[in-house]
Amino acid sequence: MKKRIVVLTMAVLFGLSAVACGSEGGSSSGGTDTSAESSSSGSSDSGTVANKDKPLVWFNRQPSNSSTGELDMAALSFNDDTYYVGFDANQGAELQGTMVKDYIEANIDTIDRNGDGVIGYVLAIGDIGHNDSIARTRGVRKALGTGVEKDGSIDSEPIGTNTDGSASAVQDGSIEVNGKTYTVRELASQEMKNSAGATWDAATAGNAIGTWSSSFGDQIDVVVSNNDGMGMSMFNAWSKDNEVPTFGYDANNDAVAAIAEGYGGTISQHADVQAYLTLRVLRNALDGVDVDTGIGTADEAGNVLSDDVYVYNEEERSYYALNVAVIAENYQDFTDSTKVYEPVSNELDESSHPTKKVWLDIYNASDNFLSSTYQPLLQNYDDLMNLDIDYIGGDGQTESNITNRLGNPGQYDAFAINMVKTDNAASYTALLSQ
Numbered sequence: 001m002k003k004r005i006v007v008l009t010m011a012v013l014f015g016l017s018a019v020a021c022g023s024e025g026g027s028s029s030g031g032t033d034t035s036a037e038s039s040s041s042g043s044s045d046s047g048t049v050a051n052k053d054k055p056l057v058w059f060n061r062q063p064s065n066s067s068t069g070e071l072d073m074a075a076l077s078f079n080d081d082t083y084y085v086g087f088d089a090n091q092g093a094e095l096q097g098t099m100v101k102d103y104i105e106a107n108i109d110t111i112d113r114n115g116d117g118v119i120g121y122v123l124a125i126g127d128i129g130h131n132d133s134i135a136r137t138r139g140v141r142k143a144l145g146t147g148v149e150k151d152g153s154i155d156s157e158p159i160g161t162n163t164d165g166s167a168s169a170v171q172d173g174s175i176e177v178n179g180k181t182y183t184v185r186e187l188a189s190q191e192m193k194n195s196a197g198a199t200w201d202a203a204t205a206g207n208a209i210g211t212w213s214s215s216f217g218d219q220i221d222v223v224v225s226n227n228d229g230m231g232m233s234m235f236n237a238w239s240k241d242n243e244v245p246t247f248g249y250d251a252n253n254d255a256v257a258a259i260a261e262g263y264g265g266t267i268s269q270h271a272d273v274q275a276y277l278t279l280r281v282l283r284n285a286l287d288g289v290d291v292d293t294g295i296g297t298a299d300e301a302g303n304v305l306s307d308d309v310y311v312y313n314e315e316e317r318s319y320y321a322l323n324v325a326v327i328a329e330n331y332q333d334f335t336d337s338t339k340v341y342e343p344v345s346n347e348l349d350e351s352s353h354p355t356k357k358v359w360l361d362i363y364n365a366s367d368n369f370l371s372s373t374y375q376p377l378l379q380n381y382d383d384l385m386n387l388d389i390d391y392i393g394g395d396g397q398t399e400s401n402i403t404n405r406l407g408n409p410g411q412y413d414a415f416a417i418n419m420v421k422t423d424n425a426a427s428y429t430a431l432l433s434q
Contacts, residue, residue, distance in 0.1 A: 145173025
C-alpha cells in the first residue's frame with residue numbers, strides 16, 4: 001500500500017523555525033506538502049458523498065472551550081459519523097498525583113533533601129487553556145493537598161514562585177508517615193510557553209528548572225511535569241544529576257528508559273489503544289457497520305478490546321483510553337511505546353474492507369509524544385485496516401498552517417483532526433461544509 005507522509009518544512013515555506021512543544025499531550029519529521037503530492041496516487045469513491053457527511057474523528061485534543069472546559073457538542077456531533085478519541089484525562093490526572101504521593105511516602109526517609117520538614121515540588125504546566133493540562137495540574141494538587149478550590153474546582157493557574165507558601169492559588173498540604181507530619185509545598189509553577197507562542201515547550205521547561213534550581217535548589221525535593229517532553233528536559237538539565245525524582249506523563253520511550261536512571265515515573269495513556277480507536281471508528285463508518293465492531297464486539301479477524309482499557313461516553317460521543325502508572329516496578333513492560341496492542345493486531349481482509357483514503361493531521365510536527373509514539377502507532381495500524389493516509393504535520397502555533405492544506409477535501413473518504421487549540425473546531429468543519 002502506498003503511504004504519503006506530508007509535513008511542514010517551516011524554514012522553506014514560511015521562514016520560521018519549527019518549535020518543540022509537548023502534547024497532548026504527548027507529529028512527524030521532514031517533508032513538504034505540495035498540491036501535486038496531495039492529489040496523486042490512491043483511488044477514492046468519495047465523490048459520491050458530501051464532505052460534510054464523511055466520517056470525522058477528532059483526536060488528542062477534544063473540541064471544547066479552553067476557558068471553561070465545556071465540550072463543543074456542535075463539533076462532536078458534526079455528523080452521524082463524528083467521534084472523539086482520547087484518554088480519560090481526569091482518571092489519568094488523579095493517577096499521576098497518586099503516583100507522586102505514593103513515591104514520597106515510600107521514600108520519606110531520604111526525599112527531604114535539606115531536612116527542613118517541607119517536601120517542596122516544582123510543576124511544569126503545559127498549556128493553561130488545555131483540558132489535559134488543567135486536569136493534570138489539578139490531579140497533582142489534589143493528591144498532595146496543595147489545591148485550593150476556585151469556582152467549584154481546584155485552581156489550575158500557575159503560581160510563579162511560592163517558596164514562602166503565601167501564594168493564593170495553592171496552599172500547603174501535609175503528609176503523615178510513621179507518625180511524623182511533613183509539609184508539602186508547591187515551590188513554583190509556570191506555563192511552559194516559548195516566545196513564539198508554542199506551549200508544552202520542552203526547552204522552556206529546561207530553562208525554568210535552571211532558574212528554579214539556582215534560586216532555591218536545595219528546597220526542591222520533587223519535580224512534576226504535565227508531560228514527559230518537559231519532564232525529560234528538566235530531568236536531563238538538572239534533576240538527574242541531583243538525584244531528584246521527576247514525574248511526567250505520556251510514557252514516551254525516553255522517559256520510560258530513564259526510570260532506570262532515576263526518573264520517578266510516568267503515565268501511559270494507552271496510546272496503542274488510542275491510535276487503534278482513532279482509525280477503527282473511521283474504518284467502521286467507511287464500512288457501514290456498527291461503530292462497536294472490533295472495539296467492544298469482536299470483528300471477523302478477532303480484534304476486540306476489553307473494557308479495562310477504554311470507556312465510551314455516548315453522550316459525549318467520545319472514546320477514552322484508560323491510563324496506567326509506569327514506575328520502577330513495571331517500566332520494562334512499557335519500553336516500546338510504538339508496538340501495536342496485541343488484542344487488536346489482526347489485519348482486516350481487503351476484499352471486505354477495501355482501501356480508503358484518509359486525511360489526518362498532527363497539530364505540531366515537533367511534538368515529542370505525537371511524533372515519537374502516536375504517529376508511528378497510526379502508521380502501524382493503517383496497513384492493518386487498509387487505510388491510505390496522508391499525514392499532515394503542523395507548526396504547533398497556528399490553525400491556518402494546517403487548514404490551508406485541506407484545500408481539496410473531496411479527494412478523501414474520511415478525516416482525523418488534531419487541532420492546535422481546542423476552541424478551533426469550526427475552522428475545520430467550515431471547510432467540510434462548503
